[in-house]
Amino acid sequence: MNANLARPQGAGTLRFAALLATYMQSANLPLPNAVLRFIQGSLSMTDDQAGWVFTSYLAASAITMPVAQWLAGRYGLKRVYQAALAFFVLGLLLATVATTPLEFVGARIIQGLASGVLAPLSMAISMETLPLEKRAKFGATWTAIVLLGIVSGPSIGGWVSEHFGWRPIFYISLPLSAFIFLVMALLLAEKKAEQRPSFDFFGFGSFTLALISLQMLLDRGERLDWFASTEIWLEAAGCALGLYLFAVHLLSKKVHFLNKRLFKDRNFVLSTIIFFAVGFVLLSTMALTSPMLDEILGYPPDTTGSLTIPRGVGLVGAFLLMGRVPERFDRRLFVAIGVAVVIYANWLMLGYSPLMDWSPVAIAGAIQGIGIGILMPSLTKIAFSTLDPKLRPEGTGFFNLSRVYGSTLGVAIVQIFFFNNTQAMHLALVSHLTPYRAAAHAAPMSLQALAGLNEMITGQAAFIAVVDQFKLLMVAMLVVSPLVVFLRKPVPTN
Template sequence: MNAPADTTPNASSARSLRLAVLLATYMQSANLPLPNAVLRLIQGSLSMTDDQAGWIFTAYLAASAITMPIAQWLAARFGLKRVYQAALAFFVLGLLLATVSSTPLEFIGARIIQGLASGVLAPLSMAIAMETLAPEKRMKFGATWTAIVLMGIVSGPSIGGWIAEHYDWRPIFFVSLPLSTYIFLVVALLLTEKKAAKAPAFDFFGFGTFTLALISLQMLLDRGERMDWFDSPEIWIEALAGGLGLYLFLMHVLTKQAHFLNKSLFRDRNFVLSTIIFFAVGFVLLSTMALTSPMLDEILGYPPDTTGALTIPRGIGLVGAFLLMGRVPERFDRRWFVAAGAGAVIYANWLMLGYSPLMDWSPVAVTGAIQGVGIGMLMPSLTKVAFSTLDPALRPEGTGLFNLSRVYGSTIGVAIVQIFFFNNTQAMHLALGNNVTPYSAAAHFGTASLPLPTLEGLSHLITHQAAFIAVVDQFKILMVAMLVVSPLILFLRKPAAAN
């Protein structure tokens, strides 16, 4: 964009503006997992099925993945201040619609609106903050910004759980309303409007085909189980649309000089391998949260505030390790920290395979903390390795793709674990049910202390056990995902800054 480096009149205004955009960054990241600890209440209130509950997260993530790549172009074309305020207003609209929703589709629609606004707020918040800082301070602030994003992701469920336990699930979205008002007023008063003198170029064809492939794949994964997969014409349409979008995008990339994703990015080995590993990090982090909270809330019967509070150890481990990594001297080879972080994440998921219906809260807290420490080590180290060999001219575009890989990983990860969870629950229910006979039921329950259960009670007990086994099986998928990408660490080059 053609604009002066400093958009604020003085240092005090610059600090106020940075605080406002950091609050916006925290708000949009916290709203992603905010309903995680209260899914049972939302499902009961809106008559939402289990597969629709997964859309609460995937709708938000997929929508933000659509608008994130185009946010900078919108700001350059229509004005940074105008676009940012419009995104804030749109975000508030999504919050209000969520609180008045009476059907699952209305609530998912509200989450889509929140996600679309979030995809604009996140990169533009970073851009506004960077413009208020001297160039030598921007690198350090980038770490602060990432820590705020992570803090929002891991603290959202605890906030939502506490509010829902003492009030209701709908007020969880009201928390963001005063924050949004404050941010809007600060931006209105202190941010100078700016936009490019000339309409910037943007590869709409590449962006459109890439988005078509992404949304079609997401719809296929989200709707496949409900529509009985390829027995449904809808799933065929989504599969064909996704395949067509991917084909057109690849042909566009291979035949055009300038396009949505610069081909030069894919010539840097460290960047490509790190982006793949970062995709797996996103796959594991939010999918683990999407499985753990319902397990505690719906299967083990923990109240929402306790369910939310058990995400805090993961948050402390993640943010603490992330901040400590910023103090590691440059002479240390970051590849070792990438390997250690991946090992900690794999170990944490392996421990999750030992979860039992008879356990208390401590195994969840311990495994969450270990996983948090692993991801907190992995993310900054991987970022350092990814960009250490990349041409500085490619870093802005590389940063966008690198962050998008985490978002895409989270979106696809949540959808996949939901699919396998429902399939495994049905399979385990059938397997357990086949072993129940009137004689075995009488032998186990036909006592004074354990009276013979009703057919409904017995079915509920089997469903409960089948669901728990299915959840544990999904932790195995997440562990395998990290195991699969871990060998890529061996092919990373030593970062130049570590010499």
């Protein structure tokens, strides 16, 4: 596609629709977060399957995101965009009629596949409606909208579910999708690449094989008792084979979908690793906090969703303020500050208690949001300041993918440790209920009383396990924090 296309008629409306699609697809990722208890109950979904609600969407979008531009160049931007939008609506409708966990997860996969195409193409459409001199700064606006969708999705889902049930949360996007489809049909001109674009399908396929196999291994391992299962061995073998083929292909071929020159820029590589950790922490924290409030502490869905708002305000507010920081200030300092603030926020989460009210959650969430809001634009500035301008489009795609990969693996890993820790803590707490504990054995206990006692112990064990996962997320940021020292001072971008 030609980067110097003239601004189409109705450029403002077209850009608004593209940004609305960006918000919609990012908000639908965490939309069920505050209502997992109701989704699990109505679909007979087990606790380990609840994590699939997020990982299926993320993994699917990570698969289609790298190929979105090729599809648009090969088959036409308008045609591919409208097809992705229709596919997204199909996923929404299937989610509302799902009656089993697999049907619901399948609907989420369809949404994720469409989302991976909509996100980069929405940005491309928005960029083409802007004058050349304004395109360089537009990336910050687009990222802010993505983040706004991620942090506001649970509050929207919680409010709708409290008043209308969980299935209507997916109906919200239907009129938005219809509006976006109509605007694109009327105002977006069809565009294809002047020459048939090439794409490294072998590299993409091997990388995708490794990603899918690893995700399946993490999602299914706990249920299948890990390597006692033939399926887990096959998934581990698929992951190893995919990584091996991709590494050999990367080292032996000159042309592939990830340019080797990207990995020669120290700032880009280190910033991408830290950005991966940001994705690991952000969505995993949300995936832990909402179920903690909803299932363990018994908060209603609208309150659970509302407690994500402080994180969103802090994140988006800090992100926008960073755009006003003068160029003369060294962004490495802000990266260090952002990492420190995120670590501090996760440290505050270690003090959560079953006896607390909502304020510690709001305060820790707001502080974490501020830290990530400082960190993300600073990392972006550093990552691309020393990168060859010719590599920036490809680098942007991989940089954003690192956050998605981090979120996908982060949610899967914290789910694994959560269930293991819950079982371990349950056994530890039960071991203290001996005949010598008079409070538990003052009189013969009925089955109903024993069930209530077990439920109380399970809740205590689950709460301790959740707090342990916040410690894991804090450690993840501590591990990448030394990388800040090795960043080079950024230079002004072209």
